[in-house]
Amino acid sequence: MHSGPGRFRDGARYAQGGHMKLPVLKAAAESLAIVVQKSANVKIGDVSTTYLGTVSCVDCAYRHTTKEGDEGCYAENGMVGIHVRRLNRNVRAAHASPVRQAEAEARGIDALKARGQALRIHTSGDCPTAEAARIVADAAERFVARGGGTPWSYTHAWRRVPRKAWGSVSVLASVETLADAARATRRGWAVARVVPQFSGDKAWVEGGIRWIPCPAQTRDDVTCSTCRLCLDDNKLRAIGAGVAFEAHGSSKRKAAEKVSCAR
Ligand code: SF4
Numbered sequence: 001m002h003s004g005p006g007r008f009r010d011g012a013r014y015a016q017g018g019h020m021k022l023p024v025l026k027a028a029a030e031s032l033a034i035v036v037q038k039s040a041n042v043k044i045g046d047v048s049t050t051y052l053g054t055v056s057c058v059d060c061a062y063r064h065t066t067k068e069g070d071e072g073c074y075a076e077n078g079m080v081g082i083h084v085r086r087l088n089r090n091v092r093a094a095h096a097s098p099v100r101q102a103e104a105e106a107r108g109i110d111a112l113k114a115r116g117q118a119l120r121i122h123t124s125g126d127c128p129t130a131e132a133a134r135i136v137a138d139a140a141e142r143f144v145a146r147g148g149g150t151p152w153s154y155t156h157a158w159r160r161v162p163r164k165a166w167g168s169v170s171v172l173a174s175v176e177t178l179a180d181a182a183r184a185t186r187r188g189w190a191v192a193r194v195v196p197q198f199s200g201d202k203a204w205v206e207g208g209i210r211w212i213p214c215p216a217q218t219r220d221d222v223t224c225s226t227c228r229l230c231l232d233d234n235k236l237r238a239i240g241a242g243v244a245f246e247a248h249g250s251s252k253r254k255a256a257e258k259v260s261c262a263r
Contacts, residue, residue: 030090032101034083035108039120043216045225047118047149050105050136051080052125053087056098059128059156061176075124084124101125102132106139114148118225121153121169128157133165140169150231152224154192163188170233172243178207181242185209190233191242198246211244 034051041049054060054075075084091101109119119140127133133155140151151169155161158173173189175181181191191209201218203210212229215222224230230243 031087031104032090032094032096033105033108033125034087035105035112037112038117039123041123043223044120045118045223047120047225048112049120049123050108050125051075051083051087051123052101052105053091054084054124055088055091056101056125056128056132057156058126059159060126060174080124087125098127098129098132099135102127102135106135109136109139109143112143112148114143114146116147116149118149118228118231119143119151120224121151122155126155126157127165128160130161130165133157133161134167137165137167137169141167144168150228152231152233154230158184158187158189170231172230172233172236178209181207181209185237188237190236192230192245193242194245194247196247198244203241208240210239210241212241214243214245217246 032052036049036051039045039047039049054073057073060073075081090096094100096104105125112119121136121140127136140148143151153166153169153171154174155166155171156174158175163171171189172192173184173187175184175191175193178193181193184191193211195211198213198218201213201215203212205211215227215229216224229236236242
């Protein structure tokens with residue numbers, strides 16, 4: 001059992017028992033993935049989480065869009081951005097394929113202490129191939145088997161990766177339009193979508209889907225750990241529901257990416 005920040009031969013880094021502290025930042029100098037025992041994001045609660053470089057987000061319109069006056073991708077800004085930019089540099093320097101990145105991420109997941117906490121896969125990053133998704137999903141299932149809580153994620157790669165590649169992991173397809181919501185639904189995905197504004201905290205029906213506003217955005221006392229809506233994509237599909245996130249702040253694009261990539 002690992003007890004502190006460290007690294008693996010393949011370049012995955014892990015951190016036990018804390019936020020993304022300086023030792024992890026240093027340890028990330030050559031890494032392809034970061035796996036953190038306890039997320040620093042108060043909105044998702046007491047969960048473990050993983051990070052890949054945004055070079056893996058091949059289907060996301062927001063990656064690499066950060067520029068003056070428009071913060072673009074959430075994961076490429078602030079503290080997360082420091083790690084993500086380093087991961088991107090490392091992936092490019094190593095010519096690391098999506099599978100190799102997924103293998104590094106999987107080894108990080110395998111090193112987590114499993115104490116019933118949920119696992120938020122891909123605070124940044126994505127699995128753009130079925131093989132990569134299967135590798136990470138297998139690691140998530142091993143995490144559950146040794147006592148971990150529910151793993152969940154979001155993906156922009158729902159067109160190229162079949163839902164079954166993610167196995168029992170709850171994964172929502174991040175869509176931008178109602179037409180894509182319908183396409184993703186037909187392919188077996190539950191869906192998540194950013195809307196400009198909520199009209200209230202009640203669900204509404206649009207495009208044949210019952211959109212439920214993310215409770216963490218409408219109430220102060222909710223985290224993903226207590227809400228768990230996104231942690232059960234089977235249920236969302238069964239009731240014909242999707243999760244809606246409200247874009248907000250000075251940059252709608254930033255908010256949209258924050259929701260679809262980092263929530
Ligand atoms: S709807 Fe999803 S993102 Fe929002 S609080 Fe619930 S689990 Fe978290």
